[in-house]
Amino acid sequence: MSDFVLDWEREARTGVAEAVLCEPKTPAQIAAILDTAATSGARLLLTRLAPAQHDDLPEVLRKRLDFDALSRTAILGGPHPGPPVEGALIVAAGTADLGPAREAARTLAFHGHAAPLIADVGVAGLWRLDAQVGRLRDARVIIVAAGMEGALFSVIAGMVAAPVIALPTSVGYGVASGGATALNAALSSCAPGVMAMNIDNGFGAAAAAIKILGIARR
Structure with a gap:
C-alpha cells in the first residue's frame, strides 16, 4: 500500500493544483511520487526541494525536472499550456528576498500566470520604488517579499488599489528574529488591505494571488 x-x-x-512539499520527505519518497505522476502524464509542482535532495534523485527523474535551486522548486511536465494570465506582480525588497519571491513566481507560472518580478526596491532607497509606480498601479494583485523590518508592505499598500499580499522573509539578524519582525509588521500594517502570509511561504502567497485573480475573472 502506498x-x-x-x-x-x-x-x-x-x-490551486496539487503540490508536493519535499523538505520533510526522503529522496526515495520524492522519487516514488514523481514516478507516479510521470506514469499518469501529470504535471507536478515540487516545493522546498533542497539541492541535496534533488541530487539524490535518480538521474532519469532529475532530467525530467525543471529545477530552480534559489527557490527550491521543481516542475515535472513542462510549462503550462496556453497564453499566460496577466495581473499578478511580485516585488522583492532586496536581492536576499529572491528565494521566497521566486517560489511565488514559479508557483504562479506553473498555474499559467505571468509572474513578472521587480527586485531590489526596498525602503532603504525609495527612489528605486518610485521608478516602478506605473507597473505597481497596473497590477491587479501584488505579492511583496520583504524581511528586516518589513516596511515595504505598508509603503506599497498605501500607493495602489490592488490587494497586497505580504510575504515576510527570514532575511535579517538580531531582533529581525528570522522573519518574525517582518511578519508582525505585515499583521500590524496601518495601510488597509494587506494580507499576511507565513514567513518564507512563497507558495502560499502565489496561491492567494491565484484565487483572487480567479474570482476576478469569474
Whole structure:
C-alpha cells in the first residue's frame, strides 16, 4: 500500500493544483511520487526541494525536472499550456528576498500566470520604488517579499488599489528574529488591505494571488 495519495482533482476543486512539499520527505519518497505522476502524464509542482535532495534523485527523474535551486522548486511536465494570465506582480525588497519571491513566481507560472518580478526596491532607497509606480498601479494583485523590518508592505499598500499580499522573509539578524519582525509588521500594517502570509511561504502567497485573480475573472 502506498504511503501517499496524490490529489489530482485539487485544482478543479480549489483553483490551486496539487503540490508536493519535499523538505520533510526522503529522496526515495520524492522519487516514488514523481514516478507516479510521470506514469499518469501529470504535471507536478515540487516545493522546498533542497539541492541535496534533488541530487539524490535518480538521474532519469532529475532530467525530467525543471529545477530552480534559489527557490527550491521543481516542475515535472513542462510549462503550462496556453497564453499566460496577466495581473499578478511580485516585488522583492532586496536581492536576499529572491528565494521566497521566486517560489511565488514559479508557483504562479506553473498555474499559467505571468509572474513578472521587480527586485531590489526596498525602503532603504525609495527612489528605486518610485521608478516602478506605473507597473505597481497596473497590477491587479501584488505579492511583496520583504524581511528586516518589513516596511515595504505598508509603503506599497498605501500607493495602489490592488490587494497586497505580504510575504515576510527570514532575511535579517538580531531582533529581525528570522522573519518574525517582518511578519508582525505585515499583521500590524496601518495601510488597509494587506494580507499576511507565513514567513518564507512563497507558495502560499502565489496561491492567494491565484484565487483572487480567479474570482476576478469569474
